[in-house]
Amino acid sequence: MVQEEARDILDRLFIKRRLPDYSITARDIVTTQLRLGLQTVVSQLMGDQDNAPPALSSTRLRGPLDVPSLQRAADYLQQRAVESAASWFAACALIVGDSAAGLGAYRTALLAVVEPYVNVDEHDFLNALQQGRFPELDRALEGVKRSLLTAV
């Protein structure tokens, strides 16, 4: 359910970014439902069953996780506003993979870019999404493509 909700938001954002001069708004990047879903998944992964909202559905993640980042994500989700970058940080922290290469390296690069925006005004994050250039993410994404091609 969280995966579907996140995918839906990214699909809609992809479509609306094709509009000329479209300005991204907070509701384009997160919904309350997604935020609650992420909070549930992260809290349960971190073993905080008491503070986790009721599970929406079963959750299955396969592969190495970055536990310190997940812990920070849990804290951010508790403390920061819905429209902050906390949800995106949590979504990035949920990417599974070895840190050395491929998806794990991409996760590390994403977390490094997104984390500074968690503590600033949400408009700065929206501006970064709208206008920011992140060559380090492009390079990491190329690494993901290479590792996927190697696996095939």
Next chain:
Amino acid sequence: MLSIFALVVLFIVCVAAGVYALIARKASAAVVPVSVAAESEDFAALSEAQRCDVIFAMGDLEGERSRTLLIAALDDPSPTVALAAAHVLARNGCLKDLEGYARSHEGARTAELLQMVSLLT
């Protein structure tokens, strides 16, 4: 006497059937298409971004009316709004509607639309 009574009953039944047919025809002709047309006019008056938002919201609704409006939005002058409609239709499993549209709207715009939808689904 009996035949006159039967004729009167037959006359009454015919009149009732005629009135019913007239009312039913007026209802189907006046209510649904005019309402859809009005909605279409309202929809066309919105900005591209607003039209996308309406389409995404309609995607969460089930029913023939929202499906009809989504199919109509495939012909939107904005390719992005049309993509939004195609994406929502595909996500909701209305692939036959997209296939039907593709058959009746061959061309570069439709080909690109379907290519983009396949990327998203």
